Amino acid sequence: MNSNNKSKSNVFGDMPAEEFKEHGYKMIDWIAEYLTDIEKFPVIPDIKPGDIKNKLPKNPPRTSDSFEKILADIDEKIIPGVTHWNHPNFMAYFNSTSSGPGILAEMLSAALNTNGMLWKTSPSTTELERVTVDWMRQMLGLSESFWGIIYDTASVSSMHAIAAAREEVTEYSFRQKGLSGGEKIPKLRLYASEHAHSSIEKVAILLGIGIDGVRKIPVDNEFKMIPEKLSEAIIEDRKNGWRPFCAVATVGTTSTTSIDPVDKIADICEKERLWLHVDAAHAGVTAMLPEMKYIFKGVDRADSLVVNPHKWMFTPIDLSLFYIRKPDVLKRTFSLVPEYLKTAEDNSVENLMDYGIQLGRRFRALKLWFIIRYFGVNGIIERLREHIRLGQLFASWIDKHPDFERMALTPFSTICFRAHPAKINSEAEIDKLNENLLQRINETGKLFISHTKLNGKHVLRLSVSGIRTEERHVREAWELIQIKLKELFMQFSC
């Protein structure tokens, strides 16, 4: 086919269907090969800041580029700067991998390109979201009192939770009067543990609570919030003129995946009339496993909950699930319907724009629909269970090795550990050794792990949650870590 002719006959329109098919098939082949051969790539690229940008033209092309050329540039100029999140040896942070059904659903969502702001603007977009979110509620073992909605990220889900909590406690006066609404606006206080995710403080920045309005509650030696300290803080704050209004409990904290005692925190929130929000962004999906049900003990008493399928349920980023037991409060917080968005069905349907800050809404539910149906609930459970098994296996190797030690409990598949050879006793030297070890491991391009600080100590962190990660990858990772320690050790001893 002659592409010149095609573009001439189509000066004003979209890519012709024939061309779309041709490139579409090639693109699918490209993706399939990429995912099959992904282990050929280094997990993290070996490049310097600006390396990719410098290879790209400064100015946009005036005339049409062929699709072949664009795709060739992906291989030559873009892929060399990609960190391969889908790589089975990506064990840093909380890995989030995509999956075949998720990728295809994402494509379909772009093709349909519905905007689910109102029921009327695409009934299926709203109704499939209602259905899949309720499927997930059942899978997670949550009671029917939870109403759910899809947002992009956990940060945004938590923002909606805390905004709803803020409006409920101030009788919707923040919404009406704003920050300068006079002395009636109380000094609001939000509680979260020292190990809560930074998104909670960002929400405080956004909602006018301020970083100083967030009180960090100390954790015990297992990095779990100490409920008694929460009680004490609330009492003390009330005396000092604060208005305690919300507590955030985390199920699977970001550093160690520790689990706050949600049931005890719920007791306090009920007594003190605080909104309880549970952040289970990473680990929440594992509540599907009968043997992991315990992680949600007390969650049914929370006012709201966030779980991210885009973290550990093979869903291409982004897709965050938000559950709330008082959707009416969320609606009263955010609903504002201008004339041009009123519809005849307003009283008989849910218009999802009423339940959040965004008007336009992508058709994200398609991803859940495809993934849950393709793998089945059992298929998802088996994969998550395998990741937890692999995490426990790695933890057992750490525990058995005299030169390594585990630095936190491992309730899921994230292991906090460090090298600590018997000969080295100074904490500063152990820190240095582990910093060097991390750098050496990651610069091989064969494995990507990350770090955190626990009680001031530099700790390495390996997390298994990728759909392509098998036992052999975890074994190879462990071998590499030991080899790199030996290499460092030889240097150390000379």
Ligand SMILES: *Cc1c(COP(=O)(O)O)cnc(C)c1O
């Ligand atoms: C990753 C994570 C978040 C932030 O998730 P985003 O979807 O990237 O906003 C929040 N809380 C916890 C516990 C997390 O692990």
